[in-house]
Amino acid sequence: MPDVPSAHPITLGPVTNDFPEGADSKRRGRATLKDVAHRAGVSVPTVSRVIAGNYPVALSTKRRVEKALRELDYVANTHARALRGHGAGTVALVLQDVRGEAFAQFAHGIEEEASRRGRLCLLCVSGGDPDRELQAVHLMRQQGAEAVIVIGGVVDDEAYRRRMSEIARSLDQAGSRLVLCGRPPLGEGVPVTVVEYDNEGGAYAVTSRLLAAGHRRILLFGGDVAHTTSAQRFAGYRRALTDYGVPYEKDLVVKAAFDRGDAYLRMRERLAAARDFTSVFALTDVVAAGALRALTEAGLQVPGDVSLVGYDDVPPATDLRPLLTTVHVPYEDMGRTAVRLALDHRGDSGRVAGEGHVLLGTHVVVRDSVAPPPPAGTA
Amino acid sequence: MPDVPSAHPITLGPVTNDFPEGADSKRRGRATLKDVAHRAGVSVPTVSRVIAGNYPVALSTKRRVEKALRELDYVANTHARALRGHGAGTVALVLQDVRGEAFAQFAHGIEEEASRRGRLCLLCVSGGDPDRELQAVHLMRQQGAEAVIVIGGVVDDEAYRRRMSEIARSLDQAGSRLVLCGRPPLGEGVPVTVVEYDNEGGAYAVTSRLLAAGHRRILLFGGDVAHTTSAQRFAGYRRALTDYGVPYEKDLVVKAAFDRGDAYLRMRERLAAARDFTSVFALTDVVAAGALRALTEAGLQVPGDVSLVGYDDVPPATDLRPLLTTVHVPYEDMGRTAVRLALDHRGDSGRVAGEGHVLLGTHVVVRDSVAPPPPAGTA
DNA sequence: CTGTTAGCGCCTTCAG
């Protein structure tokens, strides 16, 4: 037993137990206020007051109680506390996959701000499945989370909107708040806080970079337009083309999952089919990583033969050679903002939910993966 | 109100409220069993039974109750449930930083297994600060988590061991379980489950690769020996040197934080000081990424002039050129194992804690970053 | 200063 500081004459071990009802000692389970009260020879509320420290208690009593507290290794029961009064002090976090760099940054921002405000984080992973997502939100509601933050794009169909709106209303009525992060709002009158970034604008900006460098055949690579994130980036791409008077060609749009492996495969296929583009706009840095590998293996120089841009500006983007030109998204900031807005909102007593809607800026990070297209036609 | 399925004649809106005590309707806050009971004109336990469905209830009553449940949008209160009986059904997760790839994989494995078993995950970030870590574990204890899983290495001093051991005992007594993941045990008799990987063995194996390729001057790069993870990898390095009869030189050990930026800087400094090594063992893939950048910028070919190996085998390692030879660590597996062990352990009623201790294997992933040293002396 | 009373929302006896 080397774990007892030498000051205490009484060890942490078994102690004389003179309460018939087995009030203390090594009972299985955590010690309760009652146990502590028995041992200190006081009533339960007194112990509570000593702990809270917001009420006068005689010094001698206080000491006895504190001793008992220590000896019994008392830890308050959060559930009882939550039940009694104020919520549980938790913020819930629903995302597709912790392993995604962007999600991880989001999560970090949220965790940081939440713990700064004394809140705990509940984590749920949906795997990108809308049903599991909805189910997760439901669970979070049971938990009495003060805010439920849902992160990342979604396949935005009618069913999703309807169900999520219902949830938003339930949450609101229960005094909680739904926050949609990196995802569009649900429509008028739905009590939800939305924290977005200028997704379309960023896409417009990078695409413009490529166009300004002289590229006319830009492959839009990765994602799937049914997904809101992809759709917005796609929209920015199209708007840029329009502004430069470049006709849109749907053969220059290639789907790919948001991971290196699939991106690599899809790009290899596309290259085998036709090398009819001089640059690639990868919808994600990770997708860019996969694409880059395929391009390089096909003997193409980047940016000499083909220029490449990504989106997200996550740390691994700096591992690529050439260094990837991409769009910076303030993921951590968004996470912090989401928590701040959600928690501050709860202060309002107003029924007329002041729909918070924030749009954070994005910007292009210029690095080394863009150059003018090569003189000849098809790379 | 397009959110009401056409079947129901009654909308979700305000409903005739004929209970003087304001039992239902749009009260702020979630509806309780009592509210539902009032509205359905039955008693509270009846509603409870309808929900549980494990007890005979008249069909007509059941229908009325179900209707009320729906109309009031009833959601059970987890805290009340937790207070009443069985735990809260949560597994807690304490780690340094969600943004680390390895941690993210850990977290993913844990989340996966936990939700497979119907548990929720509580997330706490310590930032690598031992005090915050301990504090986090304490919080998790208040929450009544069924298991508290602490991930990643630590600075292993006497104070840490003492305090963590105390916590392990408290947790154990409260019927919960502490799991140390990727971190050494606390000593005999401490009720803790440990899930480790063969850290030292992996380090031995990669170092041996370098030695077998002919390298004699291997720079050990990154981390800090005070930290258990670094220390174990360092130990593997030394053992390999010994086995090959190569004397250890402390000038070949360079500290660096586990991130790209610091690794880059430190490597640049080291190169400026002396190019007296033919290969580098980066303690982490991310550190390898930073080192690679510095090496390349200094005009050194990898692996032509300098060979490089990493550790962890996280996805971004495949972004590096040349492809990084590294050590694979089954992070996700460890996460799943941690949850499984912790939760299964709780089945035991035995006081004599069956100290679970698992050691998972690691293996070298051979890629393109190792070659024999160049003929001349100093690169 | 301290103890008694009451009740948060739920569920499990035990009586009808």
Added chain:
DNA sequence: CTGAAGGCGCTAACAG
């Protein structure tokens, strides 16, 4: 089949 009673652990009012 259903209702009444009691208690999980805690704290906020009220007495003393």
